[in-house]
Amino acid sequence: MLALNTATLGHNLDGHGAGWTPEEVIDVCAALGYGGITFWRRELGRRAQQIGERTRAAGLEVVGLCRTPFLTGPLALPSEREIMDDLHRSIDQAAALGTNVLTIVSGGPEPGTKGVVESQKIVADRVARVAEFAASRNVNLALEPLNPAMAGNRTCLMTAAEALTLCDQIGVQNVGIAIDVYHVWWDTTLHDTLKAQAKGRILGYHLCDWLADTSDMLLDRGMMGDGVADLRSIRCAVENAGYTGYCEAEIFSAENWWKRDPHEVLKTIVKRFRKFC
């Protein structure tokens, strides 16, 4: 089943994207047969509950919320207190929205440290400290490993294996992982890792493609079928590990798809999903 991550429409920021309200996104997705939507916090304002209800009224599921603040690294909020406060707020927003998946992007190496190991420990600690609160709000936390290209400032979790190891260390029911094609497509150990460690731990599966000549690590993702990722094989690995949720299209593409008519983008995703995924 197909879902839309609203980042695919350009975040309505910086002149990119549809400029659509959440309600407009909901209506068009419902009309095109999408099963659900994942929103970003910036789109909710104080309307999380309202937008959640509106989504369900249109026959769609709220698949997830993007995302917690960075928990470590140079892009994180300046103090631990601010990070933890915002982390709690993100859980509240997920609960108000009525979704049970909140994505965690860990953040990169803590300033002053070398490598990623120390930062991974801090992430594990901070997630563990909010896990019970999240459970009380019926929210699961999905650690998303990111492509090593982003390990300088956005992530200290680069592989599914590392994210799953962190889950095991945290050791609670409501912490799992999200698998995003863009971040893991290159990892030839993915099948074995998911088979051995991921049973019941996968909380999200994100679709796009890796363009052979990717020009910008953050904002040049490809439409499914236009790149070199083996999309069928990755989906198999995810579903063989017990994942039965949505395939969520999440295409950051500042110079291509964000510049197109969003109706065209949404229709193309439906076609490409049937053909390539």
Place this chain on the structure above:
Amino acid sequence: MLALNTATLGHNLDGHGAGWTPEEVIDVCAALGYGGITFWRRELGRRAQQIGERTRAAGLEVVGLCRTPFLTGPLALPSEREIMDDLHRSIDQAAALGTNVLTIVSGGPEPGTKGVVESQKIVADRVARVAEFAASRNVNLALEPLNPAMAGNRTCLMTAAEALTLCDQIGVQNVGIAIDVYHVWWDTTLHDTLKAQAKGRILGYHLCDWLADTSDMLLDRGMMGDGVADLRSIRCAVENAGYTGYCEAEIFSAENWWKRDPHEVLKTIVKRFRKFC
């Protein structure tokens, strides 16, 4: 012991870099106490033997030659015959230069294929077919895994583990791997991998740093100490696997170090090597 990879001075291309002849590079490196130099093919022309002799006459070793043509992928030469011909030429040039290490950058996924597995098999086949010729010229072939950021078009080997597995499959004495900090710094399995599989297989160790806010995957490498790579730890892993060769500074930095006075660059490397590596 410290060596210079001449790419650090900007390849003398596109207005970057010192504009120095190989002879000038050799003299300045000798004066500053470098132990060796790795050249690029483009710098040799028909003078490989002459430049090799000149290097040794200055008391330096020719540490290696960069590099073979891409063996697969969208950036490779158009036909297998052209690829194999140029691969043989690169081996001849290494032999003429008098170095026994020729670096292989595999190239990315073959056009029309998905994922990297098929391309890895092609790389293994093509390397295996020239290994005996290389051995007859006293040249060892070093498979260099590249950062997954480059897996779209420049590499189908992303980790030391994959490169070592390919070595095992090829199964000859003169094929090993090169470890470059830029490409492997994020890999938390590196120590275990090298310990378990790399004994006697490491043919080169390349130094730079990963900047937290890396802006360009190809040409924004950091000077040692300016980034987040755990340089001491990686060197330990490499030397624990039996590597006794040079630490070779290889800093592609179009917007920073390539724009500076090359004397300053070379002196900075010496200082940073002592302090951070």
